[in-house]
Amino acid sequence: MKTSIKFFQAMALSLLVLLFSCGEKDEPQVSPIVGIWNYSSYRLDMSINGQPLVQFLQAIGASQQEAQEAAEEIKDEFFSDEDFEGTELQFDADGTYEIRIDGINDESGTYQLLENNTILRLTSEDDETDFKVEQLTNNRLTIIFEEEESDDFFGIGLPVLVKLELELSFVK
Template sequence: MKLKISFLQVLAMSLLLVVFSCGEKDEPRLSPIVGTWAYSSYNLDIAINGQPIVQFLQAIGASAQEAQEAANEIKDEFFSDEDFEGTELIFDANGNYEIRQNGTLDESGTYELLENDTKLRLTSSEDVTDFTVRQLTNNRLGISFTEEESDDFFGIGLPVLVKVELELNFVK
């Protein structure tokens, strides 16, 4: 049995190869972070010596109600919605970012998505800040920042380790 291939068959196969080889994979993938993101909400968690602040305050003698009220007051001293309202994050496809507050440029620099898009690094002329990416879709971005410090914050003669985690959520 002889295999006979005609010119038309070769042409058809060549066209199929060209069509399938020039698909989406040749086009650069645009990261879902590219675009303008508007602030939508935040969450603030505070832990003292590894315990949520309410539990810590109860452990040193506060009632459940007193501990919750004190924790709320402490959190309100850190941040409120008004601190973030009007904030926009703008990421371009070239790796540049801007942070705008009510339309006014607050910060700019470059950004990188690292570790399989789980870390966002912002580099400005003053600082390098790493955020954990909690959510990144075409229309939702959730990032968090954690800071720890040890000091005698309560004036009791013993240092305590305070861990503050701020999560910010944005929509496109």
């Protein structure tokens, strides 16, 4: 009889351990990137040969005011708020994403968060693009795309290195 009681006590204790070990902490963690993100704002920085655009323009003879105005005009040639308005990113828990513009699917594929959530890699049928993750919280996402190209952009017979840094912010 004592053996039966000890057996049942051991079974009850095992059952309690099993029940508590299968609690909420075993629930899969959902990444904060999962959800629908709406475009909020953008920032574009440009440098030429390692100098911010305004400084480069001043170095080739523009006044401070002329350099500021020319830099804004050049940046406006690349992007404006209207280019991003209506953009929505949807990241699903299964590792897929969609980019919709005004509700129309513009791109889809898979995504990965790499290097401790500091790199967002989007892989579509045509392309693979890495973004630096500047901010990722439950309701804010800021990503940065960087591009460099060297060419004779000014037609002066000398190549210059142009670096663009596009920062896009989204909210849930």
